[in-house]
Amino acid sequence: MGKNGWPSAARQFAARAFQVPADRVPSAPIAARLYAYAVDWAVGGIVTGVPGVLAYAAITRRQDMFPNLYVFEALGYPWAVGIACGVACLVAGLLYYAVIPWRVWPGQTLGKHLMKIQVARADGDAVALGLGRLLARYGLAGFCLEGSAFVAGRYLREIAVLITRVDVNYYWEIAGMVLTALSAVMALALPHRRALHDYLTGTRVVPAPGHPLYKGGIRSSR
Numbered sequence: 415m416g417k418n419g420w421p422s423a424a425r426q427f428a429a430r431a432f433q434v435p436a437d438r439v440p441s442a443p444i445a446a447r448l449y450a451y452a453v454d455w456a457v458g459g460i461v462t463g464v465p466g467v468l469a470y471a472a473i474t475r476r477q478d479m480f481p482n483l484y485v486f487e488a489l490g491y492p493w494a495v496g497i498a499c500g501v502a503c504l505v506a507g508l509l510y511y512a513v514i515p516w517r518v519w520p521g522q523t524l525g526k527h528l529m530k531i532q533v534a535r536a537d538g539d540a541v542a543l544g545l546g547r548l549l550a551r552y553g554l555a556g557f558c559l560e561g562s563a564f565v566a567g568r569y570l571r572e573i574a575v576l577i578t579r580v581d582v583n584y585y586w587e588i589a590g591m592v593l594t595a596l597s598a599v600m601a602l603a604l605p606h607r608r609a610l611h612d613y614l615t616g617t618r619v620v621p622a623p624g625h626p627l628y629k630g631g632i633r634s635s636r
Contacts, residue, residue: 459565507566591600
């Protein structure tokens, strides 16, 4: 493989992801991140589940609560209905976690906006995050790997079960719990408070305009 092939690209990604953040840009306080996470878990979970609730009510005409994606097949509907519903839920989740920080509040979900903190590049420079990095941070590292920390992770696992017809949900959920715990320990113990998803996507969480620790240097991600 040429020098510009996969090994080179992997080294470049690792260099960006694991670079030492600039000391001139402080990290967001852990308490602010926890409060932001609590808000996002609640609000983001509701937004993520809305397509499933609406589809369940419209398709089945039932008045009970929407339990999971498996219910459609259990009630006699094609298994693809559950998959389509799950995909809609994932799209809604990405709209909340990735598109809003990209287009509405630079680097901020609702929780981060309320706490005056935001996602930035690992080195803390005032650069555009870009939709791709946000999708990787929340969709790939968040929903897929640390799925236990996101309601959307549940729908992703259920989609996998419906497609493969293998009950991977249990083991995937356990793995997600382990990775979520590891991520929390990393954010608490390592310098610059970077969690697993931050290292994987070359990001960090810093104070935003309006926060007492904000020193400038993070500009709009648009």
